[in-house]
Amino acid sequence: MTSQTTPAPIIQMQSIEKHFGSVIALAGVSVDVYPGECHCLLGDNGAGKSTFIKTMSGVHKPTKGEILFEGEEMHFDDPRDAITAGIATVYQDLAMIPLMSVARNFFMGNEPTKKIAGMTFFDRKVADEVTMREMKQMGINLRGPDQAVGTLSGGERQTVAIARAVHFGAKVLILDEPTSALGVRQTANVLATIDKVRKQGIAVVFITHNVRHAMAVGDRFTVLNRGKTLGTAKRGEIGPEELQDLMAGGQELVALEGSLGGTV
Amino acid sequence: MSETTQLKPAADERVKKMSSFRRALIRPELGGICGTIAVFTFFVLFAFDSGMFNSQGVLNWSTVSAQFMIIAVGACLLMIAGEFDLSVGSMIGFAGMMIAIFSVTLGWPIWVAIIVSFVLCVAIGALNGFIVVRTGLPSFIVTLATLFILRGFTIYFPQTLENKTIIGGIRDHAEGDWLASVFGGKVLTGFFTWLGNNGLISTFERGTRQGDPVVDGIPMLIVWAIILVIFGHILLTKTKFGNWIFASGGDAQAARYVGVPVNRVKILMFMFTAFCATIFATCQVMEFGSAGADRGLLKEFEAIIAVVIGGALLTGGYGSVLGAALGALIFGVVQQGLFFAGVESSLFRVFLGVILLLAVILNTYIRRMITGER
């Protein structure tokens, strides 16, 4: 690293392999993530992006390889361990429950409590207040804390999930394709949110297929292809065309692009 | 609707107004509240003179409703956690039979018999839950197996040990037992005597008990029902664990991702359902003084229907204990009310089927409103 601050990486993934039975989803991937950067992970469908970040967030145990968190080797037995350490993940499938209220979703698994007569109760008032405040900060005006998540738009749900992770003191925020199902405006909102989060010094791992979204906020770019990576490029070192080629495995796309008349 | 909203100048106020209206509409208890009002109105209009609303009548349908409530609370929390238990009915038969065998056949003190039966049944509930979360099989299938296994044992044990399928004589054993009275006793007897003495409720007019009130106290069964409903309601809506119950049933994977111990929640809810079934069984055994191999038949479905009438979604993640209690109340009032009104009792099943269908349709509609799908 030649950049100005050069802090130590907060998380280092070293030669991670993950096998599902006979399927080799990851064949030795190494990535370092630094605080305050947006690290983009790109790759085609089935490249292994989701699998990779799931080893980072304690959902999967790597078959081989090491995870160093703040310089120390970590073994996450389940997502709770990773969350406790400060690794929060917003999954492709969001981890939001449509039937539950925004406030209940926001605090799911981290409920604030109060004691009444020696018994512990869920502190709904605190939950409601904090939820409304955090949502407002992210630019979403809720009708009320008990509005069901099911009534929010896709982008709003993403924002709730991101706000939740940041509120609970994430040091690393992993976003699995947060923009894939969104329209132009909502995508812009989510990208702006990513930028806000990064400026707070949180490391963001941003997974996407979309090179333009990646170029918009990314500081460094890692391309996964069939469970492997060719290394990490910094902003300014690589252009969108090159990234696009890397994602599809170079040659093949060039041929494809020819036949489509350069529309991809 | 649109005309009134257009008159309002501030856009935000309009949104607020809509939401509170909608919020009132999408309470899970809505169906239960409407149903309860409808049922009471009906019987007050058509069966008021039948004795249904004097002290014995009220006690009669309250007791039946309380029975439904006890098992509905367990079924409700379990359904919200995303699972079913079809073995509730068999568990009731099994628990009662175990108490009878331990006390009458083996001669243990009643309180030991009751405690051991509770431990045994809750452990079976835990096993149900453990198998469900470990194998990932639908709880429908796993507990269907338990339904047959438990019913089989409930018939087999008394037949091999006593050569009969009903074991009686429990009342003699239970005489003076401290734990037996927790399930078979009555409370507020002094209050009811006072009511009787002051002519507020009817008293026996002749015989050895002349002057005593006909209803001389509230059976512990009803007390248990009230305790369980309050406990279940507070647990679900006012605690952290309640949020986990909703989350586990709403989307188990999503809940796991954020660190909710979904498996533990589900297993605990299976145990709680078994616990409720055992309370039901113990009260019943203490009341009848006997245990029968056919006790509790079809109770699992009645519990599930009460819960669904109470607004819970069959798919989990949504529902209310108070709603389930109202569902149970509707059940008890209609079942006994038809009896008081002299209506052929088989029509009760017709009523059940119809109301179940209506409730499920209403719930589906409410679900669409909440999740915004059209």
Ligand SMILES: Nc1ncnc2c1ncn2[C@@H]1O[C@H](COP(=O)(O)OP(=O)(O)OP(=O)(O)O)[C@@H](O)[C@H]1O
């Ligand atoms: N639990 C699993 N069991 C077996 N195979 C799996 C499992 N999870 C992922 N895989 C396989 O691993 C490979 C990588 O999947 P992964 O979900 O990581 O891809 P991805 O890069 O996230 O793709 P997408 O862009 O479509 O989300 C795929 O071939 C997939 O079939």
Ligand SMILES: [Mg+2]
């Ligand atoms: Mg993926």
